Amino acid sequence: MTALRHRLAERGIDRQLALLLPALLCVLVLFVYPFAYGVGLSFQPSSGGVLGAYRTFFEDPYQRDTIATTLGLSLPAALLNVAASVPIAYRMRGRFRGKRLMTTLLVVPITLGTVLTAEGLLNFLGPTGWFNRILPGDAVRLTNNYWGVFFSLIITGFPFAFLLILSYLSGIDPSLEKAAATLGAGWWQRFRRITLPLLAPGLATTFCLTFVLAFSVFPSAVLVGDPAGSTRVISIAAYHAGYEAYDYPLASAIAVVMGVIELVVVAVALGLRSLFYTGTTSSGKG
Amino acid sequence: MKRRITASPGAWIVWGVVAFFFVNLAGVIGSVLVSSFGTRWFDTWLPQGFTTDWYGAAWREFGLLDVLTVTLEVSLLVVAISVLVGLPASYVLARRAFPGRRLLYLLFLLPILMPPITYGIPLATVLYKYGFAGHLSGVVLANLVPSIPFVILTMTPFIEQVDPAIERAARMCGARTHQVFTRILAPLLVPGILAASVLVLVRTVGMFELTFLTAGPDSQTLVVALYYTMSAAGIRAQQSVDAMAVIYTSMMLVLLVVALRYVNPTQLVARVKDDDDD
Numbered sequence: 114m115t116a117l118r119h120r121l122a123e124r125g126i127d128r129q130l131a132l133l134l135p136a137l138l139c140v141l142v143l144f145v146y147p148f149a150y151g152v153g154l155s156f157q158p159s160s161g162g163v164l165g166a167y168r169t170f171f172e173d174p175y176q177r178d179t180i181a182t183t184l185g186l187s188l189p190a191a192l193l194n195v196a197a198s199v200p201i202a203y204r205m206r207g208r209f210r211g212k213r214l215m216t217t218l219l220v221v222p223i224t225l226g227t228v229l230t231a232e233g234l235l236n237f238l239g240p241t242g243w244f245n246r247i248l249p250g251d252a253v254r255l256t257n258n259y260w261g262v263f264f265s266l267i268i269t270g271f272p273f274a275f276l277l278i279l280s281y282l283s284g285i286d287p288s289l290e291k292a293a294a295t296l297g298a299g300w301w302q303r304f305r306r307i308t309l310p311l312l313a314p315g316l317a318t319t320f321c322l323t324f325v326l327a328f329s330v331f332p333s334a335v336l337v338g339d340p341a342g343s344t345r346v347i348s349i350a351a352y353h354a355g356y357e358a359y360d361y362p363l364a365s366a367i368a369v370v371m372g373v374i375e376l377v378v379v380a381v382a383l384g385l386r387s388l389f390y391t392g393t394t395s396s397g398k399g
Numbered sequence: 400m401k402r403r404i405t406a407s408p409g410a411w412i413v414w415g416v417v418a419f420f421f422v423n424l425a426g427v428i429g430s431v432l433v434s435s436f437g438t439r440w441f442d443t444w445l446p447q448g449f450t451t452d453w454y455g456a457a458w459r460e461f462g463l464l465d466v467l468t469v470t471l472e473v474s475l476l477v478v479a480i481s482v483l484v485g486l487p488a489s490y491v492l493a494r495r496a497f498p499g500r501r502l503l504y505l506l507f508l509l510p511i512l513m514p515p516i517t518y519g520i521p522l523a524t525v526l527y528k529y530g531f532a533g534h535l536s537g538v539v540l541a542n543l544v545p546s547i548p549f550v551i552l553t554m555t556p557f558i559e560q561v562d563p564a565i566e567r568a569a570r571m572c573g574a575r576t577h578q579v580f581t582r583i584l585a586p587l588l589v590p591g592i593l594a595a596s597v598l599v600l601v602r603t604v605g606m607f608e609l610t611f612l613t614a615g616p617d618s619q620t621l622v623v624a625l626y627y628t629m630s631a632a633g634i635r636a637q638q639s640v641d642a643m644a645v646i647y648t649s650m651m652l653v654l655l656v657v658a659l660r661y662v663n664p665t666q667l668v669a670r671v672k673d674d675d676d677d
Contacts, residue, residue: 125497129576133503136488136547143544144510144518151521197416204413215417217659222424224601224651228626232644233427236434243426268424321512329514332607332626348516348608355520356612364520372517379512 155366166366170350176367179347180374186259186334186346187327188378190266194274194327195320199312202279203304216279219272230265231336238264261337262344266327274323281315282308317386321379328375347371428648435641453642461624461643467650470620472535473610474603477542478596484543485550486592490584492551493558507548515608518544523612533615541609549602550595557591558584590661597658604654621647 121127158165170176205212222230238244238255245253255261285308293303331348338344347367355364435453437446457463492504510518522541526532531540561584569583585592604620611623619627625647628640 125495129495130491130497132487132491132576135484136507136551137503139484139543139547140506140510143522143540145506147522147525148518150525151518154521154524200409201413201417204410217655218421218424220655220659221428221652224605224655225428225648228607228622228629229431229644229648229651230427232625232629232641233431236430236641237423237426243430244423268427271420325512325514329516329608331516336626336629348514351516351520355524361524365524368517368520372513375514375517376512 151365152369154362155369156362158362158366159360166360166362167370169363170366170370175345176350179345179350180370182344183328183330183346183348184374186262186266186330186344187324190263190270190327191274191320191324194267194270194323195278195316197271198275198278198319199316202275202282203308206279206282216276219275222268222272223276225269227265227269227330227333228336230268231261231333234261234265234268234333234337256337258339259343262330262334265333265337266330270323270326273326274319277319277322278312278315281312281319284315285311313386317382320382324378324382325375328371328378347374431641431644431648434638435645437638453636453638454646456636457639457642457646460639461628463621463624463643463646465617466619466621466624469535469618470604470650473538473542473618473620474600476535476539477546477603478599480539481543481546481550481599482592482596485547485595486554486588487580488547489551489554490558490580493555494563507551510544510548511552515545515606516612519609519612522609526613532613533618535618537613537615538610538618538620541613542603542606544609545606546599546603549599553595553598554588554591557588557594561587593661597654597661601651601654601658604651621650 118127155166156163158169161168205215225233235256236242238261240254240256244255255264289311290303290307293307298306329348330346331352334340334344334346334349338346340349348371351364351367351371354360354367433445436449436451438450488507492500492507519541522544523532523537526537526540531537565587566579566583569579574582605622606620607622607626610620611626614620614623625640625643628643
């Protein structure tokens, strides 16, 4: 018995690993089991055989098009959030007066959450809101359509992406860039050859997390969007199936489709980053 | 090291974009704030008069005391449970190498990488099946799903910063695992624990989807109650909805001020420390 314990301990298995058990149990009971249950449920619709629920979803254009709607909102929003954050964070990664205040202000929209942002956007961008009063000419319609939801994704997503990228950037050892500067590299070369490759994992993670936020857009799509038409996103379809039509198999099937699409995008992002990373390392050596 | 910002065109563009963002953000928040104090506000810059009546109305009509109590109960329970469960796990994941570690890490990462609606719908179905949903317990259980992994991820860098030699020294002196935890690690990890707790608190108070899917009439948190009053627009005066939104915002802002005493937002995922400025 002792011998076995020693041999397991050599491989890194001992009683200390029991500290993992509570967390593991929680994730298994509250995440893995319900998910498996949902997947199972999605294959047991009341009619139409094993794949009936999926067929219902994909054969009805009103349901199927929610995928394109969701991606049409969340991909541009996530890309814009990350793309805008990089130059801003790159310029602000040093120390300057008021940095703490600015990062504090940027946390505000994250904590506001989508519901409050929706309420604010309805007031601010609405036909008689301040934004349309400043703009000359006729009122621009910016709420209850695609743009309302898009702005709400930017307002909640941009600070999140910015703070993550800023923390990744300040995590990169500044002496590396100083060394490059000593060797005569200009700012673009330093950014391209030193910072960007080191930032690549952070960029990929930030994109994924921002995309998840944008992909699961639900309250703002209902409140500032046009939930029956141009912003009927996939989470609305899932909610309607489950809580208004009480068709749990269909709701689970939509949730599974959502999860799969989301994981595909995340996998593509992580795959691109690994391609990108090896590429720059080799060119650095060569 | 001092890096002065000189006014190159790039700097102007960057600061311009940031300023534009903040102006619009101020507009979004300000319009809710002004509207909540206004009497009648239709096609003018500012309301015709100002009043504080809407707050009283919102407080009575929406039963905000109960909602706030529920919000507080849910968030404190979620914070306490997720820290207690997440901290030991993050310690093992940060310090130990064992077969299946990467797989386990991925498993803990998944709930954060999935949109809440995706697992929220099957989770709510299961919680309804066992009678948890519709009560406080169901809301707490649902909110634990993203919170535990979040604690694990937040705590890992903090644990990695603690020198293992200190723990080994304690072990040499005869401390057992729980003694190492309570006497050595816990005091050193207080900043990390506070950071993780505050972040989980903010996330739970702001978490809409999971609470929305599992809450019953007596277990709504503030953000869900706000959503219901907004989507049932037309029944209530716009201003009393705004007043409720302002109450929610001020609660979040108080939390935020508390949070920022313990967390530097930029150091959330940073591993290497900034240069000392001299």
